[in-house]
Structure formats: C-alpha cells, structure tokens
Amino acid sequence: LPLVKAPSSPSLSLQAKMSRPVQARRLEGVDKNIWVEFVKLAATYSTVNLGQGFPDFPPPDFLTDAFARVLSGEEHMLHQYTRAFGHPPLVKILAQLFGKLLGRDLDPMTNVMVTVGAYQALFCCFQAFVDEGDEVIIIEPFFDCYEPMVKMAGGTPVFVPLRPKAPKDGKLMSSADWHLDPAELASKFSERTKAIVLNSPNNPLGKVFSRGELELIADLCVKHDALCISDEVYEWLVYDGKEHIRIASLQGMWDRTVIIGSAGKTFSATGWKVGWTVGPNRLLQHLRTMHQNSVYHCATAMQEAVAQGFQRELEHYGKPDSYFVQLSKELQQKRDQLVQSLVAVGMKPIIPEGTYFLVADISEFKSDVPDVPNSDEPYDSRFAKWMVKNKGLAAIPLSAFYCGAHKNNYNRFIRFCFAKEEATLKAADDILQKWKLEKTSP
Ligand code: PMP
Numbered sequence: 001l002p003l004v005k006a007p008s009s010p011s012l013s014l015q016a017k018m019s020r021p022v023q024a025r026r027l028e029g030v031d032k033n034i035w036v037e038f039v040k041l042a043a044t045y046s047t048v049n050l051g052q053g054f055p056d057f058p059p060p061d062f063l064t065d066a067f068a069r070v071l072s073g074e075e076h077m078l079h080q081y082t083r084a085f086g087h088p089p090l091v092k093i094l095a096q097l098f099g100k101l102l103g104r105d106l107d108p109m110t111n112v113m114v115t116v117g118a119y120q121a122l123f124c125c126f127q128a129f130v131d132e133g134d135e136v137i138i139i140e141p142f143f144d145c146y147e148p149m150v151k152m153a154g155g156t157p158v159f160v161p162l163r164p165k166a167p168k169d170g171k172l173m174s175s176a177d178w179h180l181d182p183a184e185l186a187s188k189f190s191e192r193t194k195a196i197v198l199n200s201p202n203n204p205l206g207k208v209f210s211r212g213e214l215e216l217i218a219d220l221c222v223k224h225d226a227l228c229i230s231d232e233v234y235e236w237l238v239y240d241g242k243e244h245i246r247i248a249s250l251q252g253m254w255d256r257t258v259i260i261g262s263a264g265k266t267f268s269a270t271g272w273k274v275g276w277t278v279g280p281n282r283l284l285q286h287l288r289t290m291h292q293n294s295v296y297h298c299a300t301a302m303q304e305a306v307a308q309g310f311q312r313e314l315e316h317y318g319k320p321d322s323y324f325v326q327l328s329k330e331l332q333q334k335r336d337q338l339v340q341s342l343v344a345v346g347m348k349p350i351i352p353e354g355t356y357f358l359v360a361d362i363s364e365f366k367s368d369v370p371d372v373p374n375s376d377e378p379y380d381s382r383f384a385k386w387m388v389k390n391k392g393l394a395a396i397p398l399s400a401f402y403c404g405a406h407k408n409n410y411n412r413f414i415r416f417c418f419a420k421e422e423a424t425l426k427a428a429d430d431i432l433q434k435w436k437l438e439k440t441s442p
Helices: 010-016 032-047 061-072 088-102 117-129 147-150 182-188 213-224 279-293 298-314 323-345 362-370 379-391 422-440
Strands: 112-115 134-140 154-163 193-199 227-231 257-262 273-279 347-349 357-361 412-416
Touching: 032 147, 032 379, 088 273, 088 298, 112 117, 112 147, 112 279, 117 147, 117 213, 117 227, 117 257, 117 273, 117 279, 134 147, 147 357, 154 182, 182 213, 193 213, 213 227, 213 357, 273 298, 298 323, 323 347, 323 357, 323 422, 362 379, 379 412
Parallel strands: 134 154, 134 193, 193 227, 227 257
Antiparallel strands: 112 273, 257 273, 347 357, 357 412
16 A cells, blocks of 8 residues: 655645744743752752652541541542532531631631642632732742742732841841831832732741731731732641731731631641632632632542541640641751751751741851852852752752842742651751761861
C-alpha cells in the first residue's frame, strides 16, 4: 500500500502553526513561582529540608484511623459525590466549632463552604470579590500566592510592610517587634480599596496580630467599606500563652470578613487539601458561585475523615489531651530547639509567636557567600541557594514574601520550618554545629 502522506498545502501548514500568543493576558507577570525553584533545589541538594512548610511527622492517629474507617467501611456512598459546597457532616461540625469560637449562631449551609485547601478558598475570594481596577491591600511579608491571585482577578495589589523595631536591651527580636505603621496603613486605603488580606498568625514571620492592630485594621475596613480576607490557617499554632484573636469577632467586622482555614495545618495533613471559608451568607453566596463553576466539589472521603477529626477535637476541646493543645505545646519546644541551634552558629532568629515558621537574620554570614556584582537577585536568595548546595540545609529567602519593589529592603533573612521530627531537627543542628566549627577554625 502507498504511504498516506500528510497534505502539504501551504495554507494547512500555516494553520497548524499558531503564531498568536496561546496564553491569556491574565497570566502575564505571574508565571514565576518561588516554590518550583526552591522545592527542586531542596530535592536535589538538601540533606535536611527546613524549607517548604509541612510537618514530616504523621497526623494524629484519630485522623488517620477515621480515614481508614471511611475507606474500608460499609458506607460506600462516601466514595461518591457529596454536596458541592461541603459534605454535610463537615460543614455542620465547622459551624458548631466556629459558632462557639465567634459567639454567634452559624448556619452550616450558608455560613460555611469547604474548599480544596485554603489555597482554593483564597482563589475563590479574589475571583468573587475583585474587579478590574480594584485595589487589594497586602501586608508584607505575605504568603506569596496573594499577589498573583489578585492580579489574575484584574486587581491591583497595594503593599504595606510590617516595620521591624529592634528591642533596645540586645535581646533576640520577636515577631511582635514587627509593627504596622498606623499612618502608613491608613494612607493605603482609598475608595479604590476593595479588600485587605490579613494573615494572622502570619506566614513567614509567625506574627500574631494584637487586638490593637486588629482594631486598627477593622476601623479602616469599616471607614472605607472594605472587605477583610482573613487567612487564619495557623489559628491553633500559637505559643507562650498568646491568644489568636479572630478579626471577624470585632465590632462591624462579621459582615465584611471571610475567615479561611485549613485541615492541612490544623491536623498536620497538608496533603489532604481540605480547607474552608466561614462568613456571612452575603459574602459566601459569591464564593459558592466561584466554587460551583470551578472545582465544584472536594474529595468526599477526606471531608468525612476531617469531620470525624473535628468531632473528636470538640469532645476534647480545651482539655490537655486536645490535639490542638498538644500540637502547639510540642511545636513550641521544637521552635525553642531550632532557636538554640541557630543562635549557636551566629544567626539571629526572630522568635515567632505563632505558625511553624521561624525567620532568622543572616547578616553575620555575609562573608560566606561570594558577592555577585550587578546581580539583581536579592542577597538572601543567593544565600539560601548557596546554603542548600554547600551545607545541605534548605530554607526559603524572606525576600520571596515581598513584592518586587520591596525585595531588596528585606534581603538578609531566611525562613525555616520547624514542624519537623526530632531526628530532622537534630540533623539540622549537626550541620549548624559543623558549620560553626569551620567558621571558627583558622
Ligand atoms: N495560607 C497560608 C498563610 C499558608 O501558609 C498556606 C500553606 N502554606 C495556605 C494558605 C494554603 O493552605 P492549603 O495547604 O490548605 O491550601
């Protein structure tokens, strides 16, 4: 048989090659992502990875047992679709818990929506609330996805940095020493402001915003009729008896706030990707529109297991054997352990009040990393790359959590994650001790 040749007409070959851009304009300027590069570097070079934020210890048994029961149990409908806006047992228990925390009656069907991790909750918020020309205030340093998400919705991010003030007595800094300047914050609000993103406890600093700071934000939101997207994924991870205050509980804020949470952080199961939003129906109805027209639905079995996890926690609420109580106690010890290791080698950790992250000042290490003249890569980024390649220790540069214009103002810090097994923290300490010896030996 003769071979069938592809038609060689010039018009067809022209059509086969697309010459116009394939990507939508909304992707312009948001194609780079810090995690892709640093996760790859950590996978290639690190012996100890304190970079990306995830626990390397297992979730609590009661959660994994619940998941095993869901998978092997008789309720085969748990393998099928469930309610689009949240599996009923999960929205019911979330409404019960947050109702108790906020001191108001919540309707599971209209005041709670389950999402694919906190990530999708954030995406739904920006898509549902932000129009072309709207401004969204972002407090720096910020969880990096806020900026591209605002831009993809057509909005303009407006950045306001927390200002560090070193304690006078020569003590180590705390995340509480990083403040919002009230006049600077007020100057960012205008009639174009649609929303502010608040992340308390804050990733990467670990700052837990005080009541005074939250009142300042709340007053400005009310004055300018702005929304508050309140990312509270680390709500249970607070230390030294510090209190996590929910901005939605302040005067005038419930009606304009969406609270975002994550089972990934709450139950040390980041891979489960179960998150939620809690708020008034007047806001959540628009999140439901986004959700039903994008992912529609989150994995039923995961939602059921998370619901059972919360059921267990509600029964143990505030008691010493509550997972939330135990986890923060354990993490506080891990935090203190990493602080000691870093101080020993000459880094200056900023003691976090919450989250499982710790930011350390690396100014003393300037001579370790060769200078690259005329490089526009922030110093901390070059340092973090050098450290993983030469010491096997992975961390994330703090400048990754700032907008382009501010990166070089905050380029002498790196972020570590301390939600790690004893053995991992010990291995990090060994690397740091060896490094210290190399630095001090002639
Ligand atoms: N917000 C913040 C502040 C985070 O740190 C993270 C995860 N690193 C998320 C949201 C996303 O959470 P999830 O894994 O539940 O999507």
